[in-house]
Amino acid sequence: MQRNQSSPLRFIDRCHEIAELKSYLDDAIKGEGRTVFISGEAGVGKTRLINELQDYASSKNIRCLNAECVPQGSKPYMLFVNAFKEVAEHLIHIKEEFAAVEEVFLINRAGVVMAHESKTEGGIDSDIVGGMLTAVQDFVKDSFADKASVSGLARLDYGDKKILMEHGRTVFVTIVISGQESDEIRNDMKNMVSVIEKNYINVVEKWNGDISKLSGIKNIIKTLPRKKYSVERKLDSGEMESEKIKLFDGALQTVLKISEQQPLLLFLDNLHWADSSSLQLLHYLSRNTRNAKIMMCGAYRHEEIVKGHPLIKIMEMMKAEKLFVDMRLDAFRVENIPDFIYSLLGKNAFPDEFISKIGTETEGNPFFIEELLKTLVEEGIVYKKERKWYAKDVAEIETPKTIKDVVFRRINHLDEECKDVLKYAAVIGKDFDFNVLQKTMNKDEEELASLLEKIIEVGIFKENGILHFVHPMTQEVLYRELPNFKKTVVHKKAGFALEAMHPKNVEENSAMLAYHFSKGGVPDKTMLYAIKAGDRARKMFSFDEAEKYYKLALNGIEKLEESMENKKTKVLLLNKLGGAYFVLGEWNNALECAKESEKLSKETGDEKQTAESFRNIGQINENRSEWDDSLRNYEKSLQITERIKDNQGIAESHKGLGWIHWRKGEYDEAIEHYTLAVKYGEKIGLIPVTASAYISLGSIYGKRG
Template identity: 20%
Template sequence: MSAHADLCAMLGAVETRSVSPVFVGRAGELTALTEALSRATAGEPQALLIGGEAGVGKTRLIEEFLDAACERGAVVALGGCVELGADGLPFAPFATALRSLHRRLPGELLAAAHGHEAELARLLPELGDPGGQDSSDEDSTARLFELTVRLLERLAADRTIVLVLEDLHWADASTRHLLTYLLRTLRRGRIAVVASYRADDIHRRHPLRPLLAELDRLRTIRRIELARFSRTEVHRQLTGILAAEPDPGLVDEVFERSDGNAFFVEELVVSHEAGCAAGQLSDSLRDLLLVRVETLPEDAQRVARIVAEGGSTVEYGLLAAVARLSEDDLIEALRAAVGANILLAAPDGDGYRFRHSLVREAVSDDLLPGERSRLNRRYAEALEADPTLVRADERANRLATYWYHAHDPAKALPAVLGASVATRKRHAYAEQLSLLERAMELWDKAPAETRDSLRPIDYADAYPACGCDPDTTSLRFLDLLAEAAVAARLSGERERAAKICRTALRILDDENDPLRAAWFWTETARLQSNLGRGDGWPEIARAQELVKGLPPSAVHATVLVGAAGWGMLRNPGPEALAAAERAVEYARFVKNEPIELNARITLGTIMVSAGDTEGGLAALHQARERTIALGQFHEATRAHINISSSLEALGRSREAVEIATTGIDLARSRGLVDSAGWIRANLSESLLSLGEWDRSKEEAEELLRSGASSTKPGGTALLQLAHLAAARGEPARAAEHLAEARTRYGTRDPIPQYTLPMAQVEIAIAAAEGRLADVRHQLAAMADAGFPPGTHRYGWPLVLTAVTAEADSRGLPAADEGRAEALDVVRRCVRGLAVQAPVWEAYSLQVSEELARAEGRDTAARWAEVVAAYEPVERPYQLARARHRLADALLVEGGRREEATALLREAHATAVRLGARPLREDVELLAARARLSLAAEKPPAAAEPGDDTFGLTPREQAVLGLVAAGRTNRQIAEELFISPKTASVHVSNILAKLGVSGRGEAAALAHRLHLLDPAL
């Protein structure tokens, strides 16, 4: 056994020993943790966040909890965030925890990861080589997140797992995003997730602060904040440390100076026992933390300073290479530092770390500037001489950090760029951005020969070749800006991405490089839309102008795809079609099949919108099959998104559901969570059309609950919930969903596929609340904006909702004013809407007959045509509404009571099944008015002439007629020769019998149900 191995064995018991042998306080917090463990063991995943200032006892609480968890047979996986500044290791705590699970459960973990080893290797390199992954895939991070959650769920299916992530205040952005996703989506398995963070480090702009605020809104997460000890608890802690009753004066002094911080109590007591009077200590925290380090032998102090600058944990071999001590001297120095409880052996036994990060910070801060640079240089040189001294997944980042802090730009620039490439391959885009920003800082400081030796092929992967030979041309600063812009966008830092693009475009103003400029303008267009600052068209137009007349290139094809995609969403007309066709042609010419397939998907979608339905669908299906064959699953899922949307636009909702379901399965199998969100939004819409309202709601809520989808799919999910709430008679809830959807969509890029459905919901809410003026205003606004090709799927429901509100309010004096103009607007809208499929033929007929009803000229024969049109197209809600109208018309025209009864029963059954309360009530009111039974087993009772409706007396019917005519109580009294007080009593009785809250509702109900007409 080597000297180092022998030392590790001897110190095994010391690694986690705390100075305080007695666990003080925290009984409530420990109970909360153990109760969560019990619930997790029962199959209910748990999540807890433990916060508190440095030294307050978070680690000790977790140690006690983990002891209890191990006693219960739980498998513990512990991972800590690594402090490496701006270039912190991505996913470090998850990688450490998974490595622990791999050691404990090797066979089970491999089985759980089967089929996805390459993706998961970005977190756990032991699973294989992640290098084959497409690092430019925007869904790659989401895929990694989904696969990680599924891995943990599978491992926790048959055993209890406790996943502990310490020191979140040092977490890199990728770790924070993965943790958020894990806590949002973990739904099954016997697993408890416990994360800790240092609360006093969370300043106002700390990146963890918004994450904590977001997690606080999740009711499934419990936050535990550790307070400082009281004097009584400090007394108990001192008693445990000293194994004797402490002197009251010592308790008072230690409590005052430590302010109840458990770690400071320990440090003060140990210093006191070593003969250092507490009063002799400096008031500065750093001096307090350094006092025990300074009592170590010189070699031990030297080793402590080396470990402090090496990172959170320093491997023994690397430490030996940097310390340049003999093995015996190094072992003795480590023995002294560990024996003084300043250093601890790392959990895997291969390195050393400070027992408390505060001590490490103090030691590092105490280094002289030249000393720090020299130590970092020695670390870098040792690592270059023997790369095996650290794990392969950490090597690039560690080397970049050391050379950067060594202040050697010639060595630091290529090291930082190399680390950025390694980080990009792991799809840790936030960390890649930090490294690229550091590279930009080093660019001008590095010698020219260093910059000239760098090649784009080694470091640039963000954008297509811009006309240069990557093998012979040197890397340019613009290449770094392009890489950084994409990394910023993919990591969600869109503001930073936009700023980088502006910097690049300013540089390009002085250069003749149209291809690079066009690429940056196209990227800026996307960011403008994402940031809600415009639709991006001016930027796309600028890019098109720059590539005009140039030979075909990948950049040219990218610009054309951007222009075609813009038109596909906003105006899928001839220009968008031509741009998509040229994009296909250019991409094929430069042999860039991913761009070509992307363009083909856009082209097929535009063809469907333009009326070439079969040709467009065929193109979409061909692109889908090709992308699957090539393994380009990001493009394949985009094809599923557009095919399901196009089928819904054609009224082929059942087919849309099938293709969407297949697409979701594909996306989930590949971890393409964001793509799954887009497809799920389409699925929810088609299920709503098919009358599967509960399932539609479930899909929308699942999309929102995942929290992983981008803004607009979430907006569409909220829009479906708003439609559903409006149809179910919940206008207030519909308004809430609509407001949130509008926030997600933004207001500066009015895309018709979002603005038109939002307007329909707004009209439905206004109609439900009796705000006819708002209905008319909203419809007029939409009519002025127009209905571009392909938007008939949104236009017909919108117009139908508005014209139905007009028809329902016929006969109200206040509503009659301005009705002719409003109906003219309806007719103007109808002229601009296409009728591409049978379902829209049905909508067209229904709109036409509602127009007639609004003018008092609808007929049973025409309503029968509407019913017949809806029967074959799987639109149960619209069919039920049409049956209700047909039954009403039949009863008005001549008492075809048996036919009307059958129609009302069918409509009522549908309304009950859907939960469509307004429709159900309308059907029930009409049946009650006509004395028809909705129960199939009871024959309808014949109406007796002269029967009152809803129990209204003849006098009340007369009063209701005057209320409907807009008369006041005084005018009613004058006309009927009664007192105003009596008129008021009659009106109150009428409102109560009709179950309405106001005169306007009573009048509307009277007209709608023909209560003022002769008996039906």
């Protein structure tokens, strides 16, 4: 069915609403920014209303930007990143810190350096190398003599450098880094040891000093100095909130600059699927654009907003500040349905009985009406004769009762191959890439292209750079009605297809990969990519999203076979999740994570992690004003970190103890601990701890006079 082409699609039964929106836009042009939320059931015409407003905006030389939320694989601030991608390359500025691998040594059981690669030509000064090697070689001998001590001695501090070591059966990989240690560095080191011992075990065990036999190994170890590792910034909750405001303000300044060049109309669709970070940024922008030439419109389905939904919380806060206008769209009234049908088909001779039945059965929902008419045309019940549309006996019309019926009645006219394409596409998502679909289906490119043309022709898909479902409800219904086993298989295939297509960009796609692999029943991949997605969210101060992905990663690891390595990974995950809970103020959940982390780290023999768990518990006690409990846990951490010579842990423990003694009015003890925090922090270049300790010392001395 083709739309009536004799005139533009007329706007039906929304005169009051469009007039109100135009008046708000006129205000925005004058520098009186506006935010409007438009709600209504699926298919009621929210997007169509905004399209009409955008036509008006274009006539006024107003820049129109759009973005819509998707229900799966969301990334922090994705809504705004997508909206501004064509006019602002980096709307969200992330301040990142990196660690660089400067030297790599491969050392055998005897403590002999077999291979050495350096980031810079010639490497570091020979005297420094000699000092490092003395420390490393002593460590190697001690470790092979007493393997139980390996986990506690996996890192040495050497001036402002860190020496990290990964132990194998026959060799050590030892690296010198500048910057913080990261999980990714550790994983690369473990993989390197594994590859070397798997593929070059005979070379290692029988090595007689002949360098020429190590060419393969040298090619492996030279990859580390070429990489740059993003590391987690060590910030307390106050610093994190400050950095988040800086991030928001950076986005605000970019948006204001764009609006100064040309007034801006921003449309954000499907807010019921928005990630929490996007909603928080929406609130911030709304508050700070009230004197700007900006109008923001957000649309959502009211039936999707249930108790606890993040949009409810944001709207409650915005309502208290009188930041938005709420507009509710209802279905068409009976008297407007003939005009809507005319706008779709053109001239017709439909009897009143036909119009009445259409209106009654669809309850005036525009999406239902349009999809039903398309189906009736395809079935020959509505037909065209001499430039006019007619309907057969009304009794022949079997009207669908639900959205599901509407969708399936439409696709039943397609052949089985097209239906199969629809099913695969529905699993991939509302928007999908041709190549991902092709790899997921393992279908010939030309054959798939022909099938897609058929589906586009009947109006179910459209193409705009990438492929889309014309209406989100079609994708939702198709996905919901697929058997679970089919969903699992397709999600798994989609995950591997997406992974294969973007091997060097897994960070960017980690959220979607975690989603597909979790739904596809691949727990190891779920864990891997959910951790990456959580880390990415944390760097962007989107702790709600970080919490979601860390929980997904834990769910993945619970499905893996129990092993010492998986226990260690679980400890790291619990610390990450606990950190997200802590920043969100969910202290009971944070405490539960810290206690479980402490228990598991003792089982793995990782004293460094045990100490960190005690510090985390101490910090939670501290925020609850449980001073004595906090003191005990910080002291437990200090005892462990001093025994294993973990300077970072020592500095952080003293900083925590200094704070507690200060709160208790024990100034001498506080000064002593803060002074030691400075000493150990400066020793290893731990700037955040050192700076915080200096500030606290200044405050204490100032208070004492």
